[in-house]
Amino acid sequence: MHLVVTGGCGFIGSNFIRQVLASRPDWRITNVDKLTYAGNPASLSDVSGNPNYKFFKADICDRALMAEIFAAKPDAVVHFAAESHVDRSIEGPEIFVQTNVMGTQVLLEVARKAKIGRFLHVSTDEVYGSLGPTGLFSETTPLSPNSPYSASKTGSDLLVNAYHHTYGMDTVITRCSNNYGPYQFPEKLIPLLVTNLMDGLQIPIYGDGKNVRDWLHVEDHCSGILLALEKGKSGEAYNIGGNNERENIVIARKLLALLGKDDASIKYVEDRLGHDRRYAIDASKICRELGWAPKHDFESGIKATVEWYQANEKWWRPLKKA
Numbered sequence: 001m002h003l004v005v006t007g008g009c010g011f012i013g014s015n016f017i018r019q020v021l022a023s024r025p026d027w028r029i030t031n032v033d034k035l036t037y038a039g040n041p042a043s044l045s046d047v048s049g050n051p052n053y054k055f056f057k058a059d060i061c062d063r064a065l066m067a068e069i070f071a072a073k074p075d076a077v078v079h080f081a082a083e084s085h086v087d088r089s090i091e092g093p094e095i096f097v098q099t100n101v102m103g104t105q106v107l108l109e110v111a112r113k114a115k116i117g118r119f120l121h122v123s124t125d126e127v128y129g130s131l132g133p134t135g136l137f138s139e140t141t142p143l144s145p146n147s148p149y150s151a152s153k154t155g156s157d158l159l160v161n162a163y164h165h166t167y168g169m170d171t172v173i174t175r176c177s178n179n180y181g182p183y184q185f186p187e188k189l190i191p192l193l194v195t196n197l198m199d200g201l202q203i204p205i206y207g208d209g210k211n212v213r214d215w216l217h218v219e220d221h222c223s224g225i226l227l228a229l230e231k232g233k234s235g236e237a238y239n240i241g242g243n244n245e246r247e248n249i250v251i252a253r254k255l256l257a258l259l260g261k262d263d264a265s266i267k268y269v270e271d272r273l274g275h276d277r278r279y280a281i282d283a284s285k286i287c288r289e290l291g292w293a294p295k296h297d298f299e300s301g302i303k304a305t306v307e308w309y310q311a312n313e314k315w316w317r318p319l320k321k322a
Contacts, residue, residue, distance in 0.1 A: 001024065001026075001027040001028070001075050001076070002027070002028045002029075002030070002072070002073075002074045002075050002076075003020070003027060003028070003029050003030070003074060003075065003076050003077070003078055004029075004030045004032060004069065004070065004074045004076075004077045004078070004116075005017055005029055005030070005031050005032070005077075005078045005080065006032045006033070006060055006077070006078070006079045006080055006081035006107065007032075007033055007039070007079070007080035007081030007082060008029070008031030008032070008033050008044070008055075008080065009031065009033040009035060009039035009040055009041055009043055009044060009055075010033070010038055010039055010040075010043075010080060010081075010084075010185075011038070011043075011179065011181075011183055011184040011185060011188075011218065012080055012122065012176075012179055012218055012221060012222065013031075013033070013080035013081075014040075014043035014044050014183050015181065015182070015183060015218045015219060015221075015222050016078065016080070016222040016225060016226070017029055017031060017044060017047065017053070018044070018046070018047060019219065019222045019223065019226065020226065021047050021050055021052060021053060023226070025052070026052075027052065028052045028053075028054075029052060029053050029054070030054045030055075030056065030069065030072070030074065031044070031053065031054065031055045031056070032056050032058050032060065032066075032069060032081070033055070033056075033057065033058075033081065034057065034058065034059045034060070034081070035057055036083075037185075037319075038084070038085075038185045038187075040183075040185075040315075040319065041055070042315055043183045043315070056069060059103075060081050060099070060103040060104075060106060060107055061098060061099065061102055061103045061106055062106075063106050063109070063110065066106055066107060066110045067110050067113070067114070070110050070111060070114040070116065071114065073114065073115075073116075074116060075116070075117045075118070076116065076117050076118040076119070076120065076229060077107065077111055077116055077118070077119045077120065078120045078122065078225065078229060079104065079107060079119065079120065079121045079122060080122045081099070081103060082099060082100045082103075082122075082152075082153065082156075083095055083096045083099045083100060083149070083152070084124075084149065085149070085187055085188070086126075086147050086149045086150075086272065087187075087272065088149075088187075089147055089148035089149035089152070090147065090148060090272070090273055090274075093148035093152075096148050096149055096152040097148075097152050097155070099152075100149075100152035100153055100155065100156050101152050101155040101156055101159070104121070104155075104156035104159055104160070105156075105159050107119075108159060108160065108163045108169070111169070112163060112167055112169055117170060118170045118171070118172065118229065118234075119160065119163070119169060119170065119171045119172075120171075120172045120173075120174065120225065120228060120229050120232075121156065121157065121160045121171065121172070121173045121174070122174055122176070122225060123153050123156070123157050123173050123174065123175045123176075123237075124150065124153050124175055124176060125137050125175050125176065125177050125214070125239065125241070125279050125281050126145065126146075126147070126149065126150035126153065126276070126279065127143050127144075127145050127150055127153050127154040127157055127175065128141045128142075128143060128144060128145075128175075128279075129143075129144030129145060129146050129150075129276065130146060130276035130277050130278060130279070131277070131278040131279060131280055132277075132278065133278065135280070136280045136281060136282035137175075137239060137279065137280065137281050137282060138239065138282045138285070139175075139236075139237045139238065139239055139285055143157065143158075146274050146276055147274055147276075157173055157237075160173055161173075161235075164234065164235045165235070170234045171234065171235060172228050172229070172232040172233075172234065172235075172236060172237075172238070173236075173237040173238070174224065174225055174228050174237070174238050174239075174240055175237060175238070175239050175240070175281075176216055176221050176224075176239075176240045176241070176281075177213065177214035177215065177216045177240070177241040177242055177279060177280075177281045178213040178214060178215050178216065178279070179215075179216050179217070179218045179221050180215055180216070180217060180218065180301070180302065180305055181217050181218035181219060181301070181305055181308075182218070182305065182308040182309075182312070183218075183315070184218070185319060186316050186319055186320055189248065189251065190251065190255070190302070190305065191309060191316065192204075193251070193252060193255050194255055194259070194305070194306055194309045195309060195316055195317075195320060197255060197256070197259045197261050197265060198259065198309070198310065198313075201265075202265050202266065202267040203252060203255075203256075203265055203266055203267065204267050204268075204269045205248060205249060205252055205266055205267065205268050205269065206248065206268075206269060206270075206271045206272050206275060207268070207270075207271030207272075207275065208249075208268075209247060209248045209249030209252065209266075209268065210247045210248070210249060210277075211247065211248050211275060211276070211277055211278065212245050212246065212247050212248075212277070212278040212279070212280070213245070213246065213248070213278075213279055214241050214242055214243065214244055214245050214279055214280045214281050215242050215244040215245075215246055215251075215298060215302075216240065216241055216242030216244070216281075216294070217242065217294065217295075217296035217301045219295070219296065220240075220242065220294035220295055220296055221240055223292065223295070224238070224240035224283075224286055224290075224292045225240070227286070227290045227291070227292050228286065228290065231290050232290065233289075238285055238286040238289075238290070239281045239282060239283050239285060239286065240281070240283055240286060240292070241280070241281025241282070241283040242281075242294055242296075242298070243281075243283070243294070244298040245278075245280050246298070249266075251302075252266060254302060255302075255306065258302070258303060258306045259306065
């Protein structure tokens, strides 16, 4: 199997590449990444010498360059590349539309013309909007995005579906809950709080801190993506969730305890514009149909994540300035 992986130097993409090279040693991977602020080649330094791994610095919006890369006739595409930080999308929505919508369309068209076997699009639970105090997002939940980021991801999801129904392309969409684990850029909640606390800084918590997210270890997410790639039904979407709902303030206090700090380190800040109150995933479809199950429980997973950031300051410290 030869995969083209887009955005492979990002958080989830780099973990996916590492997992595939370890578990599928006869597969080849071509990693295509623009190396924006969130793309870090150091995240794959341990596999850079693997003969089955190749890297191209390229923008997925560059149609000619994508066509050149796809001329190698890969068997499948796993599409991670995206602008993904909600706060940045509020400050500057244009690049989110450019990368997430137009970039996905370029890839779909190039893949279609190259007759690529399968196109797996990695999306997010944020396309479903916001939940009340009860209920779960299923694959049949209507798409109702509330931020420029989630709207751009919804647009890319709809394009993937359109290419399946119009052109008969073999497509699969996965939608995940909030990821945590090693190699996550320190603008996201858990690594931001961990690295701030390590530096003796206060940790910012939006609003009342009671926004709820479902937390999924990145390695479990990647195993779900791999299953969907190999066994998923064409034209289907699969939710991948951790079944670990936590309020942001609960996450913060867990990290305070792990790092020997107290509530004096918490700084409540003005809430994010349009902040969705609760996300929660129903992952029963991928469990039932593909046999997926998460391996990481949250307590051990979050402890191991903190220990990773403590042991890898050389990786994250330069990124705090980005």
